[in-house]
Amino acid sequence: AGTAKAAAQAAAAKPKGKYVEYPDLVVNLTNYSVMYNGRSIDMPPKELELLYFLAASPNQVFTREQLLDHIWGYEYAGDTRTVDVHIKRLREKIKDHEAWALTTVWGVGYKFEVRQP
Template sequence: MEGTKVLIGDDDPNVCEIIRLYFEKQNLHVLEARNGEEVLALMEREKPDVVLLDVMMPGKDGFEVCREIRQRWDVPIIMLTAKDDEVDRVLGLELGADDYVTKPFSPRELVARIKAIFRRMDRQAKAADDGRPHLVFPRLEIDGRRRVVLVDGKPVPLRPKEFDLLLFLASSPGTVFTRDELLEQVWGYDYFGDTRTVDAHVKKVRQALKAIQPPCIQTVWGVGYKFEVPGDGGMET
């Protein structure tokens, strides 16, 4: 964590100052932007390690900036929301945010959430080094080691957590997992979000694999989700 470069996008100078003062005591390097355009400019120039985005920024709001960042960079994003609004949380997650924090919050909580994100990333990297399954289904191939998904032989881009969710479900075809089980297995014990996070990521995976119908991630109403490709149990290589 020490030396981590954190970009804060928030038009409230008081919020930025409180965060900056606490983060600097933790030996974190802080960059500040007051609007969406400044955030994107700093992304290009400074290549931060993590981004904190206020939803209600002037000009391009946090959602639009989150979308643009996801199109160009693979960096953890935490959304800062002014109210505990489910719509804001779900929209942010669907656009690719990794977590969200509701104002008012403490800088200490933000640091804890950043640490949790980096712990998850470390676990994922170690798991990849240990080897992951190579799963083959009709029209769909999931290479766990190279973290590549192919549909009809063509690569399909997925965010890291979307890939992890798909790989976990596909490794146990037909098995039904509750949302809490998926949070535990894919996100880890230290995840701060809620079960709507799973729904948002399932939606994104389905959109990415929309060429395959019916969807291979199926909803089991009242329970959770399962992976199933009709007529095939898959093959691990």
């Protein structure tokens, strides 16, 4: 019963909808595509899922453990630093924008920061 409850909580916490859109950035989970500055960006599924998850909850801080649970699943046995590696790769592909950025919250985790105009 405990695993069913955990699975239900995880499903409830996942972002609703299949795409998020910001100035110069569209992340589409339906067809696993990312448009950045008007061009398609190739990225592995986990990077795309991580970007989508963060962008679907703007300004919310997530710990590495929360991101591992949501993107890699509760059974993931690897190092939490895999999140750092994926964030680094995302930052190489998706540069900060005046309207948004992938932000490190030191000692806590990461967030997709939406900046006020």
